[in-house]
Amino acid sequence: MSLPAVHRDPSLPDRVTIYEVGARDGLQNESGVIPLETKLELVQRLTAAGLPIVEATSFVHPKWVPQLADAGDLVARLDLHGATPYPVLVPNERGLDRALDAGVTHVAIFGSATETFAQKNLNSTYEAQFAMFEPVVRRALEAGVQVRAYLSMCFGDPWEGEVVIDRVVAAGKRLLDMGAYELSLGDTIGVGTAHHVEALLDAFTAAGVATDRLAMHFHDTYGQALTNTYAALRKGVTTFDASAGGLGGCPYAKSATGNLATEDLVWMLDGLGIAHGVDLPALAQTSAWIAQHLGRPSPSAVVRALTAG
Template sequence: MSLPSVHRDPALPERVTIYEVGARDGLQNESGVIPLDTKLAFVERLTAAGLPVVEATSFVHPRWVPQLADAADLVARLDLHGPVPYPVLVPNERGLDRALESGVTHVAVFASATETFAAKNLNSTYESQFAMFEPVVRRALDAGVKVRAYLSMCFGDPWEGEVAVDRVVTAGRRLLDMGAYELSLGDTIGVGTAHHVEVLLDAFAEAGVGLDQIALHFHDTYGQALANTYAALRRGVTTFDASAGGLGGCPYAKSATGNLATEDLVWMLDGLGVAHGVDLSALAQTSAWMAEQLGRPSPSAVVRALTAG
């Protein structure tokens, strides 16, 4: 298998954590129902490839995301107390109830930096979403469950346009202050550019938020995901969300195309000499296999290059 030449930049972090979202964010928008056994095999193959965190599913109401209606059945077949965490997304207290009944140890909540997306994605207002999440976070923490917070529309909104940096920082701080251990900043429609990333990270730092509390979640709509990742690396961010094979999008924002492909991220990190612990060959084969299950080529350039022929 081809590998990039390694040229270590001492200004970059020595190691990063890849937070794999392919099994949840990557599959949630698929129109054809994917069998439970296929989803389970996908999660297990991602784990075997060395991903340190694999987000497994979402306990959202099946009416809103039918693809993930089997969340409890999937979680029941995972080792929730092994070395690899399998977080699940919970949209509200009802979702948390189902997740806790399933014995999960990590959950995530999904908030919006904008009014319109809060209405479309959460059936909420910007302000009332925080009141909705507060008991979710508190009850999860009381149960000994770790909570991560996603914040969407951090770089732009298809209905509202540019999103003010200070608004993103304010919303993010509120989620962290609730007790989330990590805040994932989402470029939901992929409009961010490298210096915008730097400006936003600097604003969080000025607001007293350590970069060890920040993750980044890029979409590659305009081909900027790797450039934006590199900018964040240079600022010292060490956690990045990615989706195997570049699967995914947001069912409530039609301009949100695929996530940053995990393989593309790994290839870049390998060339930079930044450790991550992922077996690129095994991961690429997993994504090629999943593409076959979905009946279309993988969106990832690295997957296509490594599995050609």
């Protein structure tokens, strides 16, 4: 059986957007350097499989993320004005300068809901990060570049414990108010559970943030990513970050294991009758291919099931 039976729930969205992060978030945590040609082929194969957005890389200093040191070379070989956007992560104005020089049309910034993670991931403080991001967003928008905002540690922090919902909402609103078109709420260490997801989304709604400006970014550390996705679907969220084959994590939070696998997400969406535009068999083959290059099996249950034998 290659596809699940479809049982449509009319209370759920008709369609969702999958924001593919495998080529950036998925590969940034690898211990070895992956050849440029392999990265390029991964991006091209993800695009061919129908992913509507493929985050390509990060313009972060190679000292911090050496796995993405070839960001400029990769972007130079992509069609930045085609149908598929290839966003890049920019940590600061220097990263934005490189992105603008490369001609990108979409960038993302990456903030923190907690003080400790801001220090460890951004070399900043919680408050100072907003001053750092403001000129990045302003200059990007002036250049006609769309800006997405990630907010990490929205459910729990390995150093600070549970993160107060009001703090997450306050931080998220500041990023949106700068001009980000969308806010991706990250369960960076995978400790969120379904009702926590619902409570956080209700709090954003109460604060005047429309659900269509929110995306969810789940990690599967405790096996809750799909359950949390379903909870978010029931609240009307229609954009979900996912990583082909479940690749990735966070190099600055060792308890952050793999992202929600794109194939696992697609399988669930197919069963729910929710449109997404992704060719699941082609995607699974791509994830099996990159897993082979990385020298280990894919952590995605769907990839293993569809490529067995």
